[in-house]
Amino acid sequence: MVKIGLPAHLREMDELKKTIGNRIRSCRLARGLSQQELALNLGRSTVAMSNIERGRSFPSVETLLKAAEVLECEVRDFFEGLETDIGKSDRRLRLEGEMWGLLFAMSDRELAAVVKAAKALMAVRD
Numbered sequence: 001m002v003k004i005g006l007p008a009h010l011r012e013m014d015e016l017k018k019t020i021g022n023r024i025r026s027c028r029l030a031r032g033l034s035q036q037e038l039a040l041n042l043g044r045s046t047v048a049m050s051n052i053e054r055g056r057s058f059p060s061v062e063t064l065l066k067a068a069e070v071l072e073c074e075v076r077d078f079f080e081g082l083e084t085d086i087g088k089s090d091r092r093l094r095l096e097g098e099m100w101g102l103l104f105a106m107s108d109r110e111l112a113a114v115v116k117a118a119k120a121l122m123a124v125r126d
Helices: 007-030 035-042 045-052 061-070 089-107 108-125
Strands: none
Touching: 007 089, 035 045, 035 061, 061 089
16 A cells, blocks of 8 residues: 655645644643633633644634633744744654743743753753
8 A cells, every 4th residue: 555645735734733732732831721721711622622732623713812812922922933843743842832831931040940951951962
């Protein structure tokens, strides 16, 4: 059996859905909300919210607008830098999303400690 891959534009759409979903998840985690709480605030089911965060479906424009309001961010935050996310693995996108969520929730002092630790880790790598 010959495997035929998705056309490039469909692969990019899948990656776009995953990236937007990860960005929404990051913002949700940064605000300390559960997926169920966000879904309730957006008038969506938990299953629908899970599908959005996992990149299985696109959020509607209305959902994006409400999400930005509830998560206290701008709609553009879900899209900024997308071109640099295309081609990253699902695992990489999830880890980056989790890291952003943690960073947003940190105090300045905690963030400074994380930056110092990351610089030390990078110095060892070189």
